[in-house]
Amino acid sequence: MAFWRLFRRNRSAVFGLAILVAVLVLAATASMLFPGDPFKLAGQPMSAPGTNGFLLGSDTLGRDVASGIAHGAQTSLLIGALATVVAVMLGVVFGGLAGYYGGWIDDVLMRVTEVFQTIPSFLFAILIVAIIKPSISSIVIAIAVVSWPAVARLVRGEYISLRHREFVQACHITGMSDARIMLREILPNCLSPIIVAGSLMVATAILIESGLSFLGLGDPNIISWGFQIGAGRTVLRSAWWVCTFPGVAILLTVLAINLVGEGLNDALNPRLRERS
Amino acid sequence: MFNIKQKRLGVAVALMAVFSTAALAQKSGGTYVFVLHPEPPSLAPHLSTSGPIGQVAPKVYQGLLDYDEDFNPVPELAESFDVSPDGLTVTFNLQRNVTWHDGRPFTSADVRFSVMDVLKKFHPRGPNSFREVYEIQTPDEHTAIFKLEKAAPYMMKALSSYESPMVPKHLLEGTDIRDNEITNKPVGTGPFKFVEWKKGQYIRLDKNENYWKPGLPRLDRVVARIIPDASTRTAAMENGEVFYGAFDAIQPVDVIRLRDIDGIGVTTKGYASINPMSLIEFNTQKAPFNQAAIRNAVSLVVDRQFMIDNIWYGYGKKAVSALSSRFASAGLHAATGNYPAEPNVAAAVKLLDDAGYAPDDNGVRARAVLDVIPYGEQWRRAGEYLKQALAEVGIALDLRYEDVPTWLNRVYNEYDYQINLNYFYQLPDPVIGVHRHYGTDQIRKGTPFVNGTRYSDAGLDALLASGASEPDAKKRGEIYEQIQNKLDADMPVMNLFEMEFVIVYNEKLKEFTFSGMGPYSSFDRTWLDQ
Numbered sequence: 001m002a003f004w005r006l007f008r009r010n011r012s013a014v015f016g017l018a019i020l021v022a023v024l025v026l027a028a029t030a031s032m033l034f035p036g037d038p039f040k041l042a043g044q045p046m047s048a049p050g051t052n053g054f055l056l057g058s059d060t061l062g063r064d065v066a067s068g069i070a071h072g073a074q075t076s077l078l079i080g081a082l083a084t085v086v087a088v089m090l091g092v093v094f095g096g097l098a099g100y101y102g103g104w105i106d107d108v109l110m111r112v113t114e115v116f117q118t119i120p121s122f123l124f125a126i127l128i129v130a131i132i133k134p135s136i137s138s139i140v141i142a143i144a145v146v147s148w149p150a151v152a153r154l155v156r157g158e159y160i161s162l163r164h165r166e167f168v169q170a171c172h173i174t175g176m177s178d179a180r181i182m183l184r185e186i187l188p189n190c191l192s193p194i195i196v197a198g199s200l201m202v203a204t205a206i207l208i209e210s211g212l213s214f215l216g217l218g219d220p221n222i223i224s225w226g227f228q229i230g231a232g233r234t235v236l237r238s239a240w241w242v243c244t245f246p247g248v249a250i251l252l253t254v255l256a257i258n259l260v261g262e263g264l265n266d267a268l269n270p271r272l273r274e275r276s
Numbered sequence: 277m278f279n280i281k282q283k284r285l286g287v288a289v290a291l292m293a294v295f296s297t298a299a300l301a302q303k304s305g306g307t308y309v310f311v312l313h314p315e316p317p318s319l320a321p322h323l324s325t326s327g328p329i330g331q332v333a334p335k336v337y338q339g340l341l342d343y344d345e346d347f348n349p350v351p352e353l354a355e356s357f358d359v360s361p362d363g364l365t366v367t368f369n370l371q372r373n374v375t376w377h378d379g380r381p382f383t384s385a386d387v388r389f390s391v392m393d394v395l396k397k398f399h400p401r402g403p404n405s406f407r408e409v410y411e412i413q414t415p416d417e418h419t420a421i422f423k424l425e426k427a428a429p430y431m432m433k434a435l436s437s438y439e440s441p442m443v444p445k446h447l448l449e450g451t452d453i454r455d456n457e458i459t460n461k462p463v464g465t466g467p468f469k470f471v472e473w474k475k476g477q478y479i480r481l482d483k484n485e486n487y488w489k490p491g492l493p494r495l496d497r498v499v500a501r502i503i504p505d506a507s508t509r510t511a512a513m514e515n516g517e518v519f520y521g522a523f524d525a526i527q528p529v530d531v532i533r534l535r536d537i538d539g540i541g542v543t544t545k546g547y548a549s550i551n552p553m554s555l556i557e558f559n560t561q562k563a564p565f566n567q568a569a570i571r572n573a574v575s576l577v578v579d580r581q582f583m584i585d586n587i588w589y590g591y592g593k594k595a596v597s598a599l600s601s602r603f604a605s606a607g608l609h610a611a612t613g614n615y616p617a618e619p620n621v622a623a624a625v626k627l628l629d630d631a632g633y634a635p636d637d638n639g640v641r642a643r644a645v646l647d648v649i650p651y652g653e654q655w656r657r658a659g660e661y662l663k664q665a666l667a668e669v670g671i672a673l674d675l676r677y678e679d680v681p682t683w684l685n686r687v688y689n690e691y692d693y694q695i696n697l698n699y700f701y702q703l704p705d706p707v708i709g710v711h712r713h714y715g716t717d718q719i720r721k722g723t724p725f726v727n728g729t730r731y732s733d734a735g736l737d738a739l740l741a742s743g744a745s746e747p748d749a750k751k752r753g754e755i756y757e758q759i760q761n762k763l764d765a766d767m768p769v770m771n772l773f774e775m776e777f778v779i780v781y782n783e784k785l786k787e788f789t790f791s792g793m794g795p796y797s798s799f800d801r802t803w804l805d806q
Contacts, residue, residue, distance in 0.1 A: 061657060061664075216677070237533065
């Protein structure tokens, strides 16, 4: 409860959490609210919001924009979460090994990380998806590949600062294995910055996925917000609703996740704990 | 057979000169700028049929004939022609006083050289168009007599400057044709002379003062501006910097916007020679589309008008048979039964039931991957539509988009596909544009846009062969009716709709649609209202 007390102090974080919960509920209930395929040609194409039985209008082929947003929430959150988990795992392994052992291992791993960091991340993601065919898994891989270096840097820094602490030296003396020290002793102590970085990474992942889908590099068989915007872009002047509502959905979700991340930072960072 | 005497042309020109002396002053002069996209690989229409070459080269080179919008022949370098009743001898009477841009006279020797030594050997479609020509006799400088093994009515549709340009013998003979200087610096007989090609920027052509048509060309200069970025092209059109954009120079969504602007017009005329048709290819050797019944069912279900209206902004015409209705003027078009006026789901379901495609617990009768031609967004929307439409009768599709080389390799080399969304050019005659998709001899592994369905039927092959060499128009029509019925029943390829490409133009530009070759025409009569 102490955590919640700290988190709650940040009003905007609570606001963000509320939106995020709403998006989660929408994603969870999408199939009940809008049964059937969101690609279904549900009625008159280009219907304005509120007409022909479309709450948020229909697109150029008569697909329900609202249904697309609900089902797209699943895609966005799924990809955001999966890509983040993969990126964090990669980052922890690379950063942990580099920070813990130092020396040539550190040099090698960090040079590899830098190779990834020097390529502009979105272009790199486009390249990866274009090479392996567009699908959910290739998008997750692409986002993870461009996102993990930041985590690796962060984790490496934490490990370097923690590896000479007394409690770690005590573990060495008791004969604990390196793996156990890294995972069971040091990792829990640098979990808070990882959680904060990870939460923000979810937002970035959603943005990258939307960008890829917008450019037509998404999974063609799965609806997503970026796809909806990309498909509606050509009719922006004549049917504003096709792009606008998915755009608002992306905006709110990414904003919410950023606010929650900020709140987590406030609540988990001991140096900020007493900030009033 | 038509035969326009030069005298009549002379009278027409004289009359025009009398009646429009006042107008003539305004009708001449000016620099015509059009937008060209993408940049052409060369300016050698005798070596490549690439579209951007076709928009520049016919202003420099000319063919024996030109064509009107219905693809009837119009005299060009040939003042008249005569086909013998058996179709085995075609005599061309050439215009007099025609000179190449370097001053040398154009003669029947150039015609023989162009056809026998260049087009038949180096042109992509030339070997097919002039397949039956074994000799060209040149009794005098102004007569060329084509001798044919078999009648080839389709050859008479392939004599435009785009399809079969006449090239200068004195500059090409004895050189490496593919690597001659004129590949990038064309020398022709046409209304405009090549001046300069600034790569990535523009191609400039200036008026040919010695052009053989009196009083023409009207324009002083033609500039093809190469603009790689789509929105810059649209802006140039909107600002009046360019007067004309054909094919995909202006993106469909911008066409819709520009056509409402004063001073800018949009037309679909000028693409008769290309005759594009959107369609679906089925892999006839792979489940589930290896039976005619399911292919016919697909045709019965698809709402072609919906696709035209909602994806192609109304530009298009529903297909009603294997051949485009643009062949109707030649008597080669007949509507067939599996192209319904309205989608008929019940009939499709019955076909599938009878053929044994039983639905499973989820109502799915067949599963397949639909490959979508990677030529832009409209095709993706079409793929999404088809997926939904076919789901109605239990054909479950997954969509696949790939890059162009991968996709071409999959469909025309590996044959590793089930159903493919695509479009073909049916061109001015079925022999040139359509036979290549159906003939057994056109199953050519690794060659794109031929028979990728691997459909093979001896009866059809025989019909195609007799259709190609039948000189009598009526009998030829009957043969093509049988061909269309056969292809309707077997349907290895299912046509969706006749595509209507657009030309966006500035309304100051006049008389640019006089030729059926449209963007591939000479523009010698075109003028600017200044």
